[in-house]
Amino acid sequence: MYELDMLLHGAQALLNQPMALLLALFGVTLGIIIGALPGLTATMGVAILLPFTFGMDPLSGLLMISGVFFGGIYGGSVTAILLKIPGTPAAAATAIDGYELTKKGQAGIALGTATFSSFLGGTASVFVLIFLAPVLARFALEFSASESFALAVFGLSIIASISGVSVIKGLISGFLGLLLATVGLDPMGGFPRYTGGYTELFNVPFIPVMIGLFAAAEAFKSLEDPQVRAGMAAALDRIIPPWHIFRRQLGNIARSSGLGIVIGMIPGAGADIAAFVAYNEAKRFSKTPENYGKGELGAVAACESGANGCTGGALLTMLTLGIPGDAVTAVMLGALTLQGLQPGPLLFKDHADLVFTLFAGMLVCYVFMLVVGLGSLRFMGRILQMPKSVLTPCILALCIVGTYAINNSMFDIWIMLAAGVVGYFMQKWDFPASPVVLALIMGPMAEANFRRALSLSNGSYDFLYTRPITAALLSIAIVTLLLPLLRRLWAQRSAGGPSTINPAAGTSRMGTPE
Amino acid sequence: MKGYRFVTGAVVGALTSATMMVAVQAAEYPTKAIELIVPYAAGGGTDLVARAYADAVNRHLPQSVGVVNKTGGGGAVGLSEIMAARPDGYRIGMGTVEITTLPNLGVARFTADDFTPIARLNAEPSAITVNAGAPWKTIEEFLAYAKENPGKVRIGNSGTGAIWHLAAEALATKSGLKFSHIPYDGANPAVTALLGNHIEAVSVSPAEVSSHVAAGTLRILAVMDDQRSKAFPDAPTLKEKGIDVTVATWRGIVVPKKTPANIVETLRTASKKAVEEQGFRDQLAKMNLSYAYLDGPEYKVAMEKDAEMFKVLMKQIGLSK
Numbered sequence: 001m002y003e004l005d006m007l008l009h010g011a012q013a014l015l016n017q018p019m020a021l022l023l024a025l026f027g028v029t030l031g032i033i034i035g036a037l038p039g040l041t042a043t044m045g046v047a048i049l050l051p052f053t054f055g056m057d058p059l060s061g062l063l064m065i066s067g068v069f070f071g072g073i074y075g076g077s078v079t080a081i082l083l084k085i086p087g088t089p090a091a092a093a094t095a096i097d098g099y100e101l102t103k104k105g106q107a108g109i110a111l112g113t114a115t116f117s118s119f120l121g122g123t124a125s126v127f128v129l130i131f132l133a134p135v136l137a138r139f140a141l142e143f144s145a146s147e148s149f150a151l152a153v154f155g156l157s158i159i160a161s162i163s164g165v166s167v168i169k170g171l172i173s174g175f176l177g178l179l180l181a182t183v184g185l186d187p188m189g190g191f192p193r194y195t196g197g198y199t200e201l202f203n204v205p206f207i208p209v210m211i212g213l214f215a216a217a218e219a220f221k222s223l224e225d226p227q228v229r230a231g232m233a234a235a236l237d238r239i240i241p242p243w244h245i246f247r248r249q250l251g252n253i254a255r256s257s258g259l260g261i262v263i264g265m266i267p268g269a270g271a272d273i274a275a276f277v278a279y280n281e282a283k284r285f286s287k288t289p290e291n292y293g294k295g296e297l298g299a300v301a302a303c304e305s306g307a308n309g310c311t312g313g314a315l316l317t318m319l320t321l322g323i324p325g326d327a328v329t330a331v332m333l334g335a336l337t338l339q340g341l342q343p344g345p346l347l348f349k350d351h352a353d354l355v356f357t358l359f360a361g362m363l364v365c366y367v368f369m370l371v372v373g374l375g376s377l378r379f380m381g382r383i384l385q386m387p388k389s390v391l392t393p394c395i396l397a398l399c400i401v402g403t404y405a406i407n408n409s410m411f412d413i414w415i416m417l418a419a420g421v422v423g424y425f426m427q428k429w430d431f432p433a434s435p436v437v438l439a440l441i442m443g444p445m446a447e448a449n450f451r452r453a454l455s456l457s458n459g460s461y462d463f464l465y466t467r468p469i470t471a472a473l474l475s476i477a478i479v480t481l482l483l484p485l486l487r488r489l490w491a492q493r494s495a496g497g498p499s500t501i502n503p504a505a506g507t508s509r510m511g512t513p514e
Numbered sequence: 515m516k517g518y519r520f521v522t523g524a525v526v527g528a529l530t531s532a533t534m535m536v537a538v539q540a541a542e543y544p545t546k547a548i549e550l551i552v553p554y555a556a557g558g559g560t561d562l563v564a565r566a567y568a569d570a571v572n573r574h575l576p577q578s579v580g581v582v583n584k585t586g587g588g589g590a591v592g593l594s595e596i597m598a599a600r601p602d603g604y605r606i607g608m609g610t611v612e613i614t615t616l617p618n619l620g621v622a623r624f625t626a627d628d629f630t631p632i633a634r635l636n637a638e639p640s641a642i643t644v645n646a647g648a649p650w651k652t653i654e655e656f657l658a659y660a661k662e663n664p665g666k667v668r669i670g671n672s673g674t675g676a677i678w679h680l681a682a683e684a685l686a687t688k689s690g691l692k693f694s695h696i697p698y699d700g701a702n703p704a705v706t707a708l709l710g711n712h713i714e715a716v717s718v719s720p721a722e723v724s725s726h727v728a729a730g731t732l733r734i735l736a737v738m739d740d741q742r743s744k745a746f747p748d749a750p751t752l753k754e755k756g757i758d759v760t761v762a763t764w765r766g767i768v769v770p771k772k773t774p775a776n777i778v779e780t781l782r783t784a785s786k787k788a789v790e791e792q793g794f795r796d797q798l799a800k801m802n803l804s805y806a807y808l809d810g811p812e813y814k815v816a817m818e819k820d821a822e823m824f825k826v827l828m829k830q831i832g833l834s835k
Contacts, residue, residue: 044556046557047554047555047556047557047561050556050557051565051569054569054797140710141706141709141711142710143710144710144712145707145712184619185587187697187699188697189672189810190588190619190673190674190697190833191674192621198588199586199587199590199591199621199622200586200591200592201586202586202587202588202590202591202621203585203586237587267706268699268823269705310719320728321706321709322725322729323640323702323705323706324702325744330557330702330790331557333555333702334558336563336802337725337799337800337801337802338562338800342724342728343575343725343727344725344726344728344729345730345731346725346728346729347727366758405582407583407585407586407591408582408583408584409584409586409591448699451736452696452697452698454710455668455694455696456696456713458665458666458669458694
């Protein structure tokens with residue numbers, strides 16, 4: 001095995017570079033912090049650290065950046081689970097069930113599961129990167145505009161499964177998100193739409209809206225709670241999930257990691273999409289899909305292993321083809337070029353030693369992530385014991401600072417606060433916020449790629465059914481949309497007789513967690 | 515009452531000292547840190563040039579220069595902010611070719627006249643690049659094919675109205691051809707589409723395709739420059755082939771128009787010393803970016819030439835508002 005040999009050599013070389021390992025540890029720690037803070041994403045963390053790598057040797061610089069990348073994707077889950085503040089867009093999916101678990105007093109296990117799932121998903125993806133890179137790389141090139149459009153439609157169909165109690169309210173939220181997604185420059189013609197003359201609105205202010213809907217709304221809600229001095233919950237009792245519970249998630253994690261790796265390889269699709277898709281598929285294959293949305297450990301495991309599975313997938317196409325799989329690797333591409341390493345087919349030939357040392361380092365980064373993550377959780381868990389009179393102002397301040405940091409723009413802060421007010425009423429009236437986030441991610445992707453595909457095919461709609469990947473993804477989307485409906489019909493038929501028409505029976509079935 | 519009087523006093527005091535400060539600052543600029551506004555995201559080409567410049571110029575100014583990214587609106591947000599900055603030399607900016615294109619799109623409050631150019635740092639021409647598996651070995655064959663199949667040749671660019679779209683349009687108008695222009699979300703996705711054979715060509719810069727050309731997966735047919743590229747001397751210029759089209763993106767330091775002459779002078783001198791440093795040039799070379807220094811006045815001439823060209827071109831192709 002050539003790869004295994006090279007990897008062992010790489011690991012040896014790595015041991016002689018304690019400085020690189022130290023920087024990797026620093027990168028992972030910084031990444032977790034950046035990921036946990038709202039507004040600061042892995043992309044931004046990598047971009048900020050980029051200039052510091054100018055003076056480093058390639059291995060140290062790239063390992064530090066990989067550390068920030070890995071840590072940043074994972075870090076988002078911590079605040080998502082504890083406080084329902086998704087630090088990164090991917091963690092918006094984790095927040096759905098993660099925060100419910102915290103409310104049930106199971107924050108510790110949720111965090112532990114998230115950490116192990118991130119580690120497993122990420123490590124699996126790095127192994128795929130090491131051993132299967134040349135085989136899989138061509139797959140990314142199959143993806144053209146029509147395939148990306150179909151993926152986005154599939155993504156939108158997931159709204160049906162993350163809607164919570166009422167699918168109608170979920171759809172309303174989703175369409176609200178789609179409406180918001182039309183604001184900005186028309187992706188093909190470049191015309192400003194609904195911008196009211198503000199240049200700031202040329203791009204949909206996605207992250208400010210997300211921070212507002214989740215974090216600010218949650219903070220506003222806790223303002224009305226009279227028991228301001230009380231903490232939210234007791235301390236974390238147990239962090240490492242018991243084996244008999246975690247064992248049941250292994251299949252789920254394997255599937256989610258695989259999905260994450262594939263989605264990571266697709267140009268323009270990143271951890272956020274992977275997390276939502278993993279959630280959807282975990283629910284589809286779960287024996288208890290009705291628990292999803294009410295605090296299901298499987299949901300947390302799926303989102304986190306999916307999101308971190310993305311890292312290796314995105315790196316795979318970036319390193320082998322020079323095509324960044326997502327926004328973070330686009331910045332990393334710059335880092336590699338700066339070090340005189342041209343990503344692309346020649347990289348593995350000309351710099352094989354360095355590349356495999358880097359791979360070994362990436363595996364070490366994930367081990368660091370596991371250790372730092374588990375080590376810090378107890379400390380992070382203290383947040384829950386803080387009295388709300390302290391915690392709520394802190395959260396609001398973090399929202400504002402984090403939002404400002406994205407573009408150094410006051411305008412974004414107003415958007416965030418407005419979204420917070422909307423989010424507060426949405427919570428009050430039971431409209432889920434995650435469909436809005438999902439629609440904001442997928443809406444622009446669907447629109448731009450649909451119109452691009454049309455323009456590529458000279459206006460013919462044939463691409464909808466002549467391209468196999470497109471047709472397959474669109475079919476899955478239709479199934480995802482119709483499945484809940486069909487399930488209900490089947491359930492009614494199997495229950496048999498006229499009793500199913502009784503509306504009371506229907507509601508009680510939905511209401512009881514089995 | 516006492517409080518009120520105190521507030522008044524404080525305000526008056528602050529105003530006086532502020533006025534005095536401005537006077538002092540103009541005389542011995544710079545006395546505090548300078549902000550360098552970059553209208554694009556951290557980690558992109560413009561940002562990298564800015565950071566390399568900030569590194570170099572810090573050694574030639576008594577105060578430090580810090581990079582601040584103000585993204586949005588395809589550069590419009592940041593460029594507007596540079597234009598609207600107080601003309602005291604403490605907020606300078608990276609001026610890019612979009613200074614001359616955005617006003618025509620009707621999405622910007624500025625025109626090229628609102629800026630005083632300090633130094634151009636870098637410029638990248640457009641290039642016509644095709645997949646290595648494509649049947650066209652030369653630009654003539656490519657253009658002949660495009661002539662026989664009007665509207666069939668799909669050229670990927672980095673966004674409608676963005677510089678590489680305009681470059682392809684300029685080629686189309688000058689040579690009387692009709693292309694199908696496909697906008698992507700930046701140059702990289704367009705290159706990806708070309709690698710996957712989903713489009714026939716891209717009009718992005720040689721730097722953005724260099725790794726693929728080196729690996730033999732893509733082929734540059736021509737560059738839209740006055741001279742051949744140093745990195746790819748085999749690719750002819752369009753000028754050589756009798757098509758007078760030169761389109762390039764450029765990046766350089768600009769300040770608001772009303773900035774006092776002595777501040778402009780200080781910045782020009784410091785910039786000149788900065789770009790002469792080998793470290794700065796090496797840094798650009800590492801990032802596959804071409805060093806293209808022009809001093810303020812020459813930069814201004816180049817900027818005005820582009821402003822005029824894009825005004826005519828964008829009206830012609832119906833992009834102007």
